[in-house]
Amino acid sequence: MVKQFPGGVWPVMLTPFTEENEVDYEALGSLVEWYIEKGVSGLFAVCQSSEMFQLTLKERIAVAKAVVKASNGRIPVIASGHISESLEDQAAEITDMAETGVDAVILITNRLAREEEEDDIWQKNCELLLAKIPEDIPLGFYECPYPYKRLLSEKNIRWCLETKRFYFLKDTCCDIRQIEKKLSCLKGSKLKLYNANTSTLLESLQIGAAGYSGVMANFHPELYVWLCRHFTEQKAKELSDQLSLMSLIERQYYPVNAKYYLSDEEKLPIRTICRVQDEEGLTETFKKEVDMLSRVSDELAEAYQVRR
Structure with missing residues (x-):
């Protein structure tokens, strides 16, 4: 059985593609090395940032296997790819994903x-799904915004804790009051909350959140690593303010802009090709904004003595 997952930064991984729009596994390996060099605590592969809804099941499984192999046990790897409609298909998908060697699905x-369905229906379906998959598969939850965002209620969280099968919660509510209520439910349990939202991150860490699992870890994860380690320090507030303003780049042209950043600024062998967005939509103005983000990141890294 999995041990408690470490706190800190868990990037929502990107999927590099070749010129032929196939998964670029060599570039994926380079990306894993980049995350690890930046000091992240774990990797969230095959998620929405990975363009999982545009990947076939075969590709989702292959990507998870590749990330597990590249990480080579240095840090834990979790993966989703949980996109099917029927519970039967979901059970097969989860079982296949677990066999890739990831630390949790x-x-x-x-x-x-x-x-439009109530929490009771959600709980009933979750119970039916759990009955269809092996009990030894460690699990977690992701409040994915697509195709619609469903936040876990306190009632559902308490039920999940009773199953003793869940370890990771990627929270996307972006509301510190809701996060506070969730953390109250999770207190003392092995189910840890990882905030996806920069604006509420510092305060959530101060009241018990385990870490960060969001888009901006694809730009400057090392700054989030610093924040997750030093959130009790006075100067953490200044960094949090800067990161919150910089996180507005999420709303620009993601994930193309993140791939551009990694290619142009970090010199990784990653193309801007995506399946969810046309790379041509990344305008010269957008690129200038990403370049500015890189310069400010460098300045912050120097100020906080973080290696870039």
Whole structure:
């Protein structure tokens, strides 16, 4: 059985593609090395940032295997790829993903009930799904915004804790009051909350969140690593303010802009090719904004004595 996952930064991984729009496994290996060099605590592969809804099941499984192999046990790897509609297909998908060697399989909360359905239906479907998969598969949850965002209620969280099968929660509510209520439910349990939102991150760390699992770890994860390690220090507030403003780049042209950043600024062998966005949509103005982000990141790294 999996041990408690470490706190800190868990990037939502990108998927590099070749010119032929196939998964670029060599570039994927370079990306894993880059994350690890930046000091992250774990890797979240095959998630929405990975363009999992545009990957075949065969590709999702292959990507997870490749990340596990590249990480080589240095840090834990979790993966989702949980996108099917029927519970039978979801069970098969989860079982296949678990066999890749990942440390936990992450369930998408919106796959277990329709948007208009109540929490009781969600819980019933989750219970049925758990009965269809091996009990020794460590699990987690991701409040994925697509195709709709379903936040876990306190009632559902307490039920999940009773199963003793869940270890990781990627929270996307972006509301510190809701996070506070969730953390109250999770206190003393092995289910840890990782905040995806920069603006609420510092405060959430101060009240018990385990770490960060968000988009901006694809730009400057080392700054988030510093924040997760030093959130009790007075100067953490200044860095949090800067990171929150910089995180607005998420709304620009993601994930193309993140791949551009990694290619142009970090010199990784990654193309801007994506399946969810046309790379041509990354305008020269957008590129200038990403370049500015890189310069400010360098300045912050120097100020906080973080290696870039």
